[in-house]
Amino acid sequence: MFHIIEKQIQRIVSDHLAARYGETMAVAVESPKQSSFGELALPAAFQLARALKKAPRAIAQELVDDLGALPGVAKIEIAGNGYLNLRLDRGGYGQALLAGVADAGATGHKIIVEHTNINPNKAAHIGHLRNAVLGDTFVRMLRASGDAVEVQNYIDNTGVQVADVVAGFHFLENKSVAEVTALTREPRFDYLCWDAYARVSQYFKEHPESEKWRAETLHAIEANDGALAEMAHVVADAIVLCHLATMRRLGIIYDVLPRESEILHLKFWATAFELLKQREAIYLAEEGKKAGCWVMAGSHFRDHVAAEDDDVDDSKVIVRSNGIVTYVGKDIAYQLWKFGLLGKDFHYRPLLEESPEHTVWVSTDEEQPAGAPKFGAGYTVYNVIDSRQSYLQDVVAAGLRALSYGEQAERSIHFSYEMVALSPRTCVELGIELSDEDKKRAYVEVSGRKGLGVKADDLIDKLIEKALVEVDDRNQDKPAEERRRVATQIATGALRYFMLKFTRNTVIAFDLQEALAFVGETGPYVQYAAVRASKILTKFEERGERLPDFAAVLTKEALERQLATEDLWQTLLLISKAQAALAEALAKGEPAHFAKYAFQLAQGFSVFYDGYPVIHEQDAERRAFLLWMTQYFSKQLAWALGILGIPMPEYM
RNA sequence: GCGCCCGUAGCUCAGCUGGAUAGAGCGUUUGGCUACGAACCAAAAGGUCAGAGGUUCGAAUCCUCUCGGGCGUACCA
Numbered sequence: 066m067f068h069i070i071e072k073q074i075q076r077i078v079s080d081h082l083a084a085r086y087g088e089t090m091a092v093a094v095e096s097p098k099q100s101s102f103g104e105l106a107l108p109a110a111f112q113l114a115r116a117l118k119k120a121p122r123a124i125a126q127e128l129v130d131d132l133g134a135l136p137g138v139a140k141i142e143i144a145g146n147g148y149l150n151l152r153l154d155r156g157g158y159g160q161a162l163l164a165g166v167a168d169a170g171a172t173g174h175k176i177i178v179e180h181t182n183i184n185p186n187k188a189a190h191i192g193h194l195r196n197a198v199l200g201d202t203f204v205r206m207l208r209a210s211g212d213a214v215e216v217q218n219y220i221d222n223t224g225v226q227v228a229d230v231v232a233g234f235h236f237l238e239n240k241s242v243a244e245v246t247a248l249t250r251e252p253r254f255d256y257l258c259w260d261a262y263a264r265v266s267q268y269f270k271e272h273p274e275s276e277k278w279r280a281e282t283l284h285a286i287e288a289n290d291g292a293l294a295e296m297a298h299v300v301a302d303a304i305v306l307c308h309l310a311t312m313r314r315l316g317i318i319y320d321v322l323p324r325e326s327e328i329l330h331l332k333f334w335a336t337a338f339e340l341l342k343q344r345e346a347i348y349l350a351e352e353g354k355k356a357g358c359w360v361m362a363g364s365h366f367r368d369h370v371a372a373e374d375d376d377v378d379d380s381k382v383i384v385r386s387n388g389i390v391t392y393v394g395k396d397i398a399y400q401l402w403k404f405g406l407l408g409k410d411f412h413y414r415p416l417l418e419e420s421p422e423h424t425v426w427v428s429t430d431e432e433q434p435a436g437a438p439k440f441g442a443g444y445t446v447y448n449v450i451d452s453r454q455s456y457l458q459d460v461v462a463a464g465l466r467a468l469s470y471g472e473q474a475e476r477s478i479h480f481s482y483e484m485v486a487l488s489p490r491t492c493v494e495l496g497i498e499l500s501d502e503d504k505k506r507a508y509v510e511v512s513g514r515k516g517l518g519v520k521a522d523d524l525i526d527k528l529i530e531k532a533l534v535e536v537d538d539r540n541q542d543k544p545a546e547e548r549r550r551v552a553t554q555i556a557t558g559a560l561r562y563f564m565l566k567f568t569r570n571t572v573i574a575f576d577l578q579e580a581l582a583f584v585g586e587t588g589p590y591v592q593y594a595a596v597r598a599s600k601i602l603t604k605f606e607e608r609g610e611r612l613p614d615f616a617a618v619l620t621k622e623a624l625e626r627q628l629a630t631e632d633l634w635q636t637l638l639l640i641s642k643a644q645a646a647l648a649e650a651l652a653k654g655e656p657a658h659f660a661k662y663a664f665q666l667a668q669g670f671s672v673f674y675d676g677y678p679v680i681h682e683q684d685a686e687r688r689a690f691l692l693w694m695t696q697y698f699s700k701q702l703a704w705a706l707g708i709l710g711i712p713m714p715e716y717m
Numbered sequence: 718g719c720g721c722c723c724g725u726a727g728c729u730c731a732g733c734u735g736g737a738u739a740g741a742g743c744g745u746u747u748g749g750c751u752a753c754g755a756a757c758c759a760a761a762a763g764g765u766c767a768g769a770g771g772u773u774c775g776a777a778u779c780c781u782c783u784c785g786g787g788c789g790u791a792c793c794a
Contacts, residue, residue: 091734098737108736114774121774145737146774184794225793358792367720367790379719385792392794455721456789483722484788507786514793535756555756566742567730570722572787579729579743583756586730586742593756601753649733661731661741668741675749675758695753717756 066162067638068645070137070153071105078109081132088116100635103142103150110147121147137161155634159624162641162697163616174444177403178204178480179217181312181319182450184226185304187262188255189311190518191575192451192485192511198564198710199482200449201317202656205708210647215440218319219399220427222301223286223326224392225279226513230258231286231297232278233265242296249303255311256520258304263516283389289330298326309417309425311521315557316710318419321440322427323402327411328395330430336407337398337464338384346467347383354378357386366456366463381460393457397464404465404473405442413437445476452481452570480654482569486510487519488576495519495577508574519575528556531581532589540716554712558588561711565660586664588711594667594674595702595713601679601695608680612696618689627690632676637694639669643701647708656709663705670698 071094079092090112097106110125117124125147132141139154180200183193200216207214221227234240238261240248248254269276285293305322312318328334338359341347347359355378363379383394401407411428414437418424426437450458458479465474486508492499497517503509511518533552540548563580567573583589605612619627628634646662679695682688706713 093734093736095733095736102737106737111736111774148737221794229793355792360792379790382792387792389792391792396794450794452722453788454794457794486787510788539754539756571730572723574729576729582743584743585756587756589756590742593754597754597757604753653733657731658733664741671757672759674753675755678752680753717754 066158066641066644068642068648070158071645074105074107074135074138074151077135078107078128078132081128082109082113085131086113086117088113097148097150102144102148103140103152104638105138105151105153107149107151108147109149114147125149155628156621156625158641159619159628159637160621162637163619163624163693174213175442176207176212176214176445176447177217177441177443178207178214178447178449179219179403180204180449180480181218181308181317182221183308184221184224184513185301185308186226186230187259187304187513188253189308189521190511190513191521191524192518193308194315194521194524194560195482195485195564195573196449196451197312197317198315198561199569199656200447200480201312201315201710202561202565202659202708203447203449203480203654205710206647206651206656206659209704209708210651215443216318216320217403217440218322220301220305220322220324221392222297222305222324223283223329223395225283226262227297227301228279228282228286229265229269230262230300231293232282233261233268234300235282235293235296236275236278237265237268242292242299245296246299249299253307253522254303255307258300259513259516259520262513266514280387280389284387286326287329287389289326306417311525313419314522314525314553315561316712318423319425320438321413322416322425323399323411323440324428325395325399327428327430328398329390331409331411333398333402333407333409334390334395336409337401338390338394340468341383341397341464344468346464350380355380355382355386358382359384361460361463361467365467366459393460393464396457396461400446400461400465400477401468401470402441403443403446404470404476406465406468406470406473410441413440445478446473447478447480449480449482452483455479455481480569483572484510485573485575487517488574491519491575491577508572519577524580525556525560527577528559528581529553532556532559532583535583536717543716551714551716554714555583555589555592555717558592558706558711559583560588561709562586562588562591562660562664565656565709568655568657588709589717591663591667591702591706591709592711592714593717594670595699595706596715596717597674598670598695598699598702599713600716601674602692602699605680605692612692613689615689615693615696618686619693623686623690627687632672633690633694636669636673637697639666640694640697640701643705659705660709663702663709666698666702666705670702673698 075092075094082088093108095106097103110121113124114121125143128149129141129143137154137157138151140152142150144150178200181197183189204214204216234245248257282293285291286297347361350356350358350360360380360382367379382391384390412431412433413426414429414433416425416427462474462477488508489504492509529552532555533549536548536552647659650659677691679691682691703713
């Protein structure tokens with residue numbers, strides 16, 4: 066609601082400035098520093114001062130005189146050196162809210178968001194969790210604002226990481242495909258691989274000559290032939306299911322899983338390779354360290370080109386000298402497909418049913434009966450990938466540009482975020498040995514190769530156990546099974562909020578104590594507010610009373626009387642800003658901003674809860690008004706939680 | 718070397734395209750449960766926005782430099 070008024074006023078004022086002064090500019094609409102100044106502030110007079118060579122205050126006066134009445138605005142005041150402060154018509158505003166005025170703003174274009182994208186060779190860790198939570202929340206935000214979104218989780222099942230684990234099983238531990246298949250049926254196969262990967266990485270480090278195993282395995286995988294290739298499929302497919310299960314615990318699901326093996330076997334890469342060669346986007350290096358490799362010149366993706374006399378080679382290898390394509394090469398083909406530019410498509414088969422309404426599809430190289438939705442061919446593509454890979458994302462975009470798909474390159478958005486590292490304190494708690502050098506650092510980077518990190522499922526388990534203690538403490542009358550479900554919801558809320566409270570370009574120094582917190586700015590705080598709000602309404606009905614017909618009882622005059630109480634007006638204003646908060650967070654591409662709004666909303670409710678005993682209110686009109694506020698709060702808190710992917714428990 | 722990011726309260730972090738007295742949570746101190754559940758609320762203390770220049774009516778925000786930290790610059794991803 067607030068959002069509508071804001072936009073309306075922005076348009077009116079900017080039209081006025083264009084007509085009156087011939088100035089076309091983005092009119093800023095701000096919130097005044099102090100709520101006592103009103104609800105909206107326009108610094109337009111400052112923006113105009115230079116162009117008109119007049120004192121801001123004089124311009125402000127002129128604007129007030131010329132603008133006349135603004136819709137929904139009761140009063141315009143000039144403040145400071147030339148601010149225009151607007152006060153809304155409270156009664157009218159309340160009535161519009163009661164009538165349920167809403168706004169929408171979908172683009173109509175299909176948006177693809179790729180996230181999670183974990184190498185299927187080991188268990189997911191907290192870094193992957195940040196990716197998935199960020200991606201999933203962004204998707205929910207887009208959908209809440211009306212966009213059509215397709216969620217892709219790319220499976221790199223032919224890469225070096227999978228090859229290393231397979232090489233470890235085969236060469237180092239002499240395991241057969243049947244033996245590995247048996248292992249996948251054991252619980253926590255992903256944990257087993259976590260250790261196996263660390264072992265083989267260590268072995269490679271100590272025996273560099275054995276790295277030929279890796280090349281042999283990669284070759285077998287690319288050719289899709291023999292026991293090594295088969296084992297790679299067995300391992301990757303099993304791990305993917307583990308990852309899906311882990312993410313499902315947090316309410317994260319996908320539409321389609323495009324696999325790298327199909328990028329190869331359905332000749333996506335071969336097609337892209339031909340295009341890249343034809344357009345001379347890449348060339349065959351004939352000398353130097355990269356002789357025999359197909360490379361892309363650095364000038365395609367770097368602003369800064371190395372100096373001539375500098376013998377630094379800044380080109381990027383796309384196809385290795387042994388003929389095996391790199392990840393980036395395959396990613397270029399994949400990106401082309403995402404935009405529908407490759408002229409090829411995957412075959413799809415249903416992988417699993419997340420719910421009766423939702424099937425997750427996976428790519429396959431075999432013909433399938435019809436029935437799969439149409440995937441790919443997006444207008445905008447968001448790749449949720451950590452910032453360390455920005456160089457690779459630049460190469461991918463450069464690939465599109467080199468093929469003269471400049472617009473698509475522009476709409477290829479690297480939704481980047483900083484890594485999750487470990488705080489030294491947490492390392493000590495987890496029994497991770499630190500070098501003296503690491504002890505001095507603010508944080509320690511996790512490393513899959515070293516097996517150093519916090520596994521996602523371990524963290525979730527830990528959170529559930531901790532939440533269960535709290536739930537048990539307060540709800541001994543409830544069934545044990547139900548209490549565990551509630552504890553799980555609280556754990557999910559705590560974890561998702563924790564991953565979202567930091568803005569994207571902040572490195573999270575993961576601290577177990579902080580992640581396990583349920584008080585203060587946390588998910589459970591927001592959940593608690595939502596639970597208490599709905600509890601008031603249930604209690605009210607349990608007493609045999611029924612909610613009044615708000616539209617009838619709360620007339621404009623009644624609303625004006627009630628909203629004359631300053632803190633109630635401020636509170637209503639806060640609740641009504643939900644849509645504006647979502648729009649702003651989307652514009653900024655910062656889920657953290659929306660999380661912050663949800664927290665503020667919860668804070669607003671807690672204060673309201675403390676200050677106004679709704680059910681015990683004696684005055685009938687005031688009580689009706691408070692009940693309406695409570696209902697509105699309850700609705701908006703639930704809406705905000707839904708966007709954050711945080712479940713709402715029945716009790717806590 | 719080059720590129721990108723960061724430096725704001727004791728700690729962890731917000732701070733919108735420059736705008737009014739720089740905010741939040743945690744921690745500390747103090748107060749509030751016989752009113753819809755205290756996983757809550759109220760109050761207090763706590764700042765040279767790393768430093769120095771510059772642009773501007775106005776700078777935490779933009780520009781330049783310096784210092785400190787991180788990441789990238791792979792025939793890993």
